[in-house]
Amino acid sequence: MGNSPTALEARSHQSPCTMPTLTTARLRLEPFTDSHVAGLNALNADPEVMRYISGRPETMEETVAVVARVKQRWVEFGYAWWSFFDVASGELVGAGCLQNLRREASVHPDPACPLEIGWRLRRDRWGQGLATEAAQAIACFAFDDLHADELYAVCDPANLASANVMKRLGMHFRGLQRWYGQDLSTYSMTRR
Template identity: 60%
Template sequence: MTILTTQRLRLEPMTDAHADGLFAMNSDPEVMRYITGKADTRDDTLAMIERVKARWLEFGFSWWSFVELESEQIIGAGCIQHLGRDPANPLEIGWRLRQDKWGQGFASEAAEVMASFAFDTLKGDLLCAVCHQDNKGSAHVMKKLGMQYRGIERWYEMDTAVYDMTRAVWAARSDDDLHRDK
């Protein structure tokens, strides 16, 4: 199972040891507002961890817990998974953060390293992201990552805004970043 790191985060594959931190985040109705529309119970969070652990074993990727390096606290979670949880579909990237960490660039930081994993390690050809149509924060992260708006589609029992990016666009973006740094 792959641990990813950024300047401020360590992305660890979800385990039982993350239950308290994940439950603290998932039980916040504002965090879950655009995801399920209701706060998770502790049992919901424990069931999620079990599903995620099984997907790590089956696919070699799934959800990570975001551990802030400075505090060693879980401040978020994110994934690379199959869109709609169906291996016939392209890869999907997603994230959520504790409310006190919104607007500080953590989602974008994590999204960069997860997208790199999807394209460079998993060799995905297409990476999608979905969000509730009113979730302007997530849509902003998707655009900042370089994804393009595709339209409204039905995923996860709701009409969602869908964004995507091809591996070629990711590679060109990465090449642009390299040239800009020189």
Template identity: 50%
Template sequence: MTILHTPRLRLEPITDQHLDGIHAMNQLPEVMRYIGGQPETFEQTAAWIADAQRCWAAWGTSWWAFIEPTSGRAAGAGCVKYARREDELPADLDSLRCNPLEIGWRLHPDFWRQGLASEAALCMADFAFDNLAAPELIAVRHPDNLASARVMDRLGMRYRGLETWYGEMNATHVVSRGDWLRL
């Protein structure tokens, strides 16, 4: 599992040691507004981390905890993982390898409006293109989530339209490897 670094964050593959910090973020209505619409319970966050660990084991990529190095606090989380059309993660994770790799992120509100989502996303995209040889990356968002749209724009992603991902219609953005390398 790969630890990544940005000028202001350490991206650690998410584990149970991050549970309290990630749950502190995922239980906030303003964080989950566009991600399922409801705050998560402690048990839901624990199950989400367990799923991420399964994905790390199967694919060598999944969710990272964004750690602010000075305080050690979880500032957010982000991923490079195989996207899926269905809401639930399948038992056979290899079945998702035919889908594109997705990049995603979320931040605790204490870390909003500081450019950290863009900083972490640039680092994760480099990982996807350099280490995983991704031909493209997609990013999906609730159509009303304009803050994420701005991060996608900063990544050079283009809007592709509304598509079904995770069991619902999402605004979908894409950047090809060739376009990424030209940035």
């Protein structure tokens, strides 16, 4: 992690009273705010983006509720979801998280479960390496700022693109495990 150019470019900007904005060569990762709702809904309302996540588009009401929950998690845990903004255009192009995995399909985090990194991108940004770039910045934050020992990532077994990002991050396949009430391909990596 620490030797890759993207990881070296990733920076955490955090004071004790603020949530961290992370930057990479092409992205600015900002904790969810109400001003992100329209862009997040456009992302999550795309059935192809949500194909392996929920299997259905998200409504505006659902996006508003998610943003409210995520803002509270930032306050409670000091980590949650970021919106990904393209540095060049300023557009919201994706979202990613650092959160606790859940055994069941609940919206409530389980602090006893390991930390998970995750991501999703607008369809017009697929295949450009942005998910890997953002995930490296989030992993650096987890390991360097939060001093996490291990990170997990999970995906639908059919989601080969997401599994490939996990492999590019240097994560190791742990097999199919039960998370969010489903059998998911599970990957992990340690601070080393």
